[in-house]
Amino acid sequence: MRTKSTHEWRAGAASADAPGASALTPGETPGAGPLESHESRVFLGVPVHRIVSLLWAAPFLLFLVYPMAEGFQSPPSTRVAAIIALSVALSGVYIVIWLVNDATPVSQRLTTTLVVWLALLLGLQVALTALIDHGGGWGGVYTLCYVASPVVFLLPRRTLFPGLGVLLAIAIVETLVWPQEGLVPLGVVTVTTIFSMTGRQASDRQRMREVEAQQALALSQERERTRISADLHDILGQSLTGISVKLDLTGRLLDAGRVEEARAQIDEVTDLTRTALADVRAVVAANRTLLPATEIDSARTLLGAAGVRLEVIRQGEPAPGTPSTLVAHVIREATTNALKHASPSLVLVTLRPNGVRVVNDGVGRGRLSDVLSPRRPASEFAASGSGLAGLADRVAGRGRLTWGPEGDSWVLDLVLDG
Structure with a gap:
């Protein structure tokens, strides 16, 4: 029911x-201030939209299975401990990079923060891959997916394709340096990049639609302001010109001692001002409709x-x-x-x-x-x-x-x- x-x-x-x-009011709730937009809200000091981006990217943490499995299946040693430590460090940096950078950024400026974290992420990935594959293991190249996703989503659009070129070159070099990996990891990294690019393009299209809607609204508001200005100019321009002329004539009549004629002009000025005021009120009322x-x-x-x-x-x-x-x-x-x-x-x-x-x-x-x-x-x-x-x-x-x-x-x- x-x-x-x-x-x-x-x-x-x-x-x-x-x-x-x-x-x-439309933007408030009882006992609370104006509600903030999705991109301006924060949770534990982190913008909510960055947390959402991290949640989208979190499934890539599954690729840790390969280096972790390599470590746990090997006899205890310094190398195994290093593999596990680097895997944990890589996952930590991967999480942080999403929390300190905006996904699909509007700005075309490449920030120092992003460069530093990407370099750190890539350094850990190369070190982990070298440690795994140098000892005869395999699966290190898979971790390049940790770099592919941030490159696609965090780089400004003007640096995106150069970044993808560098990523592809690194993937090819790692595949050639450690041939025991085969071509499967390279294929996985490529597919990951393609799926990420699909998501990036969808996000960019959505942002473009929002921008176009905002531009259309701004243009509509500008046209409305222009129309109102024209209405006020048409109404007040003629009235104020008439008032100015009649007041000038009134002064001349007073100087000539023609008081009654001057009084008649003042009466006409009063009528003009009342008419102008009524016209302005009509414009305001029309624009409130x-x-x-x-x-x-x-x-x-x-x-x-x-x-x-x-x-x-x-x-x-x-x-x-x-x-x-x-x-x-x-x-x-x-x-x-x-x-x-x-x-x-x-x-x-x-x-x-x-x-x-x-x-x-x-x-x-x-x-x-x-x-x-x-x-x-x-x-x-x-x-x-x-x-x-x-x-x-x-x-x-x-x-x-x-x-x-x-x-x-x-x-x-x-x-x-x-």
Whole structure:
């Protein structure tokens, strides 16, 4: 059985329930500051995105099986102890290199940190391979996979292919120097590199899509600023020119002692200023107006950049004016909350003549179930401002706004009166 729990807001409820409560803004949670982006969050002093990269690269630690097996199958000796020690050191450096460098870096600058750690990693790999193969063993060349993965993912793109060339040369040299290894290790290193390159290219494409989305948004904002500037210039330019001319004429009339005519000019200047003020207010009001179609397009761009699917069901369109603007505000707020407080895979927008319903499936994977739990007192959400509380203030007297979890989903629903 599906249960439904929501916060409900009726006209005046926000101010009546808790006039002193603090507002919940789109980027905040009660008792917490603004939520940080994935790339800016840290865990134990390490950026989270680096930990994620390490988890992706961790399976390559399986290649330690070869040198460790070589060591444990041999009689105890200094050489065996050295093999085990170098294997442990190699795995340690391999882990650290992911934690101190960014994977698929945006910057094209080759950092000293990366060069030092790659050199250390390669040095340990060569030493371990020499120690294993010089004593008649085999499997050392396999450990070159430890170098291949960081080279592919950590090098800036402009140095990636030169780095791959050096890696290939080292693999060939090691295969020739220790022929007992055969060609299988070289093939394994090659396949590892190819799979890593596939992952790198996918990551680069995703980053490019995000950059293109950001550029499109910036271009749209710039066009909007240009349009607003043009509107203000057209409105104020003519009005201010007229005011300037009439004030100059007023001064001349006063100098000539023609007071009544000067007074008439002042009255006209007053009318011009009132008209200009009304025009400016109209421009501001027009730019405050949001449209559902525009907000849906914006949501599709933002959600798409985050890998979230957006589906829209149109059961009708809200009336122009205030109903349409309120629906657009709900779509914007629901999109913002889904991206900042949850980890949805799908956002479903149902557009109706009397409102809108926005559902996302991220309640079980994000923080919405905790942040906006119906178990919290309504007073924590009931203040004027932005976010859900501010949205409730906008809706007050015009309909009902509800939000909260429904089963495994989280719902923001607007039903307009009449």
